[in-house]
Amino acid sequence: MNGLKKIFKSVSCPALFPTPYSLFPGCLDTVRSVAAETFRESVKNRFFTIFAVFAACAIYASLLVGVMAVDEEARVLSDLGLGLMELMTLAYALFHAAMAIPREVETKTIYLVFSRPVSRPAYLLGKASGLYLLSAFMLSVMAAIHLSLMALRGFPPGLVYFHILACIWLKVIIITSLALFISLFSTSPVSTMVISGIIWTLGHFTPEARFLVEKTAGFSGRLLKGAAWLIPDLQLYNLRDAPLAAAPGVWFQFAYAALWALGSYGAAVLLFKKKEF
Amino acid sequence: MTIVSFNGVGKIYRRRGLGSSSQVVALTDFTLDIEKGEILGLLGLNGAGKTTVMKLLTGLLFPTTGGVSVFGLDPREPQAKNSIGFLPELPYFSPHVTAASALRYYGRLSGMPPRAIEAALPAVIEKVGLVPHKAKKISEFSKGMLQRLGLAQAVLHSPELLVLDEPVSGLDPLAIHDMRALISRLQAEGRTIFLSSHSISELEKICDRVIIMVRGRQARAVKREEWEMTSGGLEALFVEAVTSGARD
Numbered sequence: 001m002n003g004l005k006k007i008f009k010s011v012s013c014p015a016l017f018p019t020p021y022s023l024f025p026g027c028l029d030t031v032r033s034v035a036a037e038t039f040r041e042s043v044k045n046r047f048f049t050i051f052a053v054f055a056a057c058a059i060y061a062s063l064l065v066g067v068m069a070v071d072e073e074a075r076v077l078s079d080l081g082l083g084l085m086e087l088m089t090l091a092y093a094l095f096h097a098a099m100a101i102p103r104e105v106e107t108k109t110i111y112l113v114f115s116r117p118v119s120r121p122a123y124l125l126g127k128a129s130g131l132y133l134l135s136a137f138m139l140s141v142m143a144a145i146h147l148s149l150m151a152l153r154g155f156p157p158g159l160v161y162f163h164i165l166a167c168i169w170l171k172v173i174i175i176t177s178l179a180l181f182i183s184l185f186s187t188s189p190v191s192t193m194v195i196s197g198i199i200w201t202l203g204h205f206t207p208e209a210r211f212l213v214e215k216t217a218g219f220s221g222r223l224l225k226g227a228a229w230l231i232p233d234l235q236l237y238n239l240r241d242a243p244l245a246a247a248p249g250v251w252f253q254f255a256y257a258a259l260w261a262l263g264s265y266g267a268a269v270l271l272f273k274k275k276e277f
Numbered sequence: 278m279t280i281v282s283f284n285g286v287g288k289i290y291r292r293r294g295l296g297s298s299s300q301v302v303a304l305t306d307f308t309l310d311i312e313k314g315e316i317l318g319l320l321g322l323n324g325a326g327k328t329t330v331m332k333l334l335t336g337l338l339f340p341t342t343g344g345v346s347v348f349g350l351d352p353r354e355p356q357a358k359n360s361i362g363f364l365p366e367l368p369y370f371s372p373h374v375t376a377a378s379a380l381r382y383y384g385r386l387s388g389m390p391p392r393a394i395e396a397a398l399p400a401v402i403e404k405v406g407l408v409p410h411k412a413k414k415i416s417e418f419s420k421g422m423l424q425r426l427g428l429a430q431a432v433l434h435s436p437e438l439l440v441l442d443e444p445v446s447g448l449d450p451l452a453i454h455d456m457r458a459l460i461s462r463l464q465a466e467g468r469t470i471f472l473s474s475h476s477i478s479e480l481e482k483i484c485d486r487v488i489i490m491v492r493g494r495q496a497r498a499v500k501r502e503e504w505e506m507t508s509g510g511l512e513a514l515f516v517e518a519v520t521s522g523a524r525d
Binding site for chain 1: 332387
């Protein structure tokens with residue numbers, strides 16, 4: 001048992017993934033502290049402006065569709081609100097994921113962090129967790145506003161509404177994890193946001209892209225096939241376009257998001273462990 | 278007793294671009310021992326390698342050649358980091374929180390239990406003279422107050438060694454006087470202090486020993502008795518070291 005502990009400790013903090021012995025108890029405290037700080041910092045940054053914009057857009061749109069959509073008001077109101085929520089959460093989470101580490105390097109706050117006994121994998125995990133928490137919180141508050149509005153118009157939501165909310169959150173988790181990884185080597189936060197935005201867009205066309213790749217032969221076909229694996233299939237989370245029966249199971253959706261988040265995290269740890277400040 | 282050793286340390290910064298790469302030699306064959314309980318100063322012109330030395334000591338940079346040891350350990354080891362308090366030049370803190378809140382965060386990162394943080398906070402805030410400002414948000418802090426807060430985060434976990442990069446940079450004369458008194462008090466508590474500065478007169482007032490750096494090399498090590506016996510003091514020795522270093 002002692003030998004096993006020694007092995008775990010020897011590969012703990014500087015290693016690729018935090019092991020149970022590197023995460024408990026010191027590293028877990030670090031993860032919690034960094035996550036809480038990331039969340040607090042992001043919330044203080046024009047957070048409520050976003051909600052005000054969302055509430056204003058949603059109320060305005062509901063009044064407008066009430067006039068225009070006639071029989072389809074419930075569907076239009078629900079789709080419009082969910083679409084707005086997705087875009088706002090994506091924009092805000094992406095902005096913070098792209099800035100999270102570069103801003104700490106730029107302001108030299110990172111000196112105060114890494115001159116302490118803080119493990120780099122735990123720090124990255126804390127940053128990612130803080131961002132996931134941020135998007136969950138944003139979605140919850142916006143959903144509360146949206147649901148109140150729908151209740152006011154007399155349209156109670158079904159269970160599928162909450163499934164869609166979970167799907168939005170999982171998509172945002174995937175793209176946030178990728179953005180955090182990209183921010184470690186990209187030249188600026190803007191380029192991180194652009195690259196992540198492109199991945200987000202391509203991710204919604206993965207089935208079409210795979211179909212086209214299948215049609216391409218030779219070396220370029222093989223190259224494209226490989227590249228297709230680097231884009232997450234975000235259509236798995238699109239319940240609005242697909243009939244519900246054809247949608248993948250909830251567990252598969254969670255597992256797929258976890259795999260992408262874990263993969264991005266592993267790649268980020270690899271890059272980050274040799275970074276100098 | 279030696280607590281820090283630099284052994285023939287070299288540091289080269291490499292920058293890779295698309296199809297090209299460049300390198301800057303920041304430190305060459307740097308050897309230094311820091312003794313327990315002393316105040317050691319690092320003096321040099323801009324770009325002499327002072328900050329590089331401090332970052333190597335705190336594990337923020339890794340040496341290209343040679344080795345650094347802190348209390349016999351690699352500076353990247355958690356135990357080594359636990360015994361160091363670092364004040365970077367012009368430290369930045371989140372402007373939305375109070376000093377106590379920022380200190381709690383850094384205390385947690387240092388691995389301090391919440392009770393130990395709460396027990397240490399009042400004494401540390403008092404020590405750095407932030408008691409009248411403890412309820413203010415950091416956005417309302419002046420440069421001098423930020424520097425005091427920087428020092429507070431460095432001493433919160435009671436480290437044995439304090440590494441202070443330009444601690445009096447940008448401060449007004451009164452704040453410099455307070456900072457000097459604070460550093461002397463910390464030494465009286467038995468801490469070892471390693472600081473860098475552009476200000477010859479500051480180092481002259483508080484240091485036991487000064488290392489003069491020229492172009493990434495240690496040009497000279499001077500003890501207090503030596504500069505006190507030299508006409509022109511530390512300034513004359515510094516000018517001599519820099520001019521002869523520039524000729525080499």
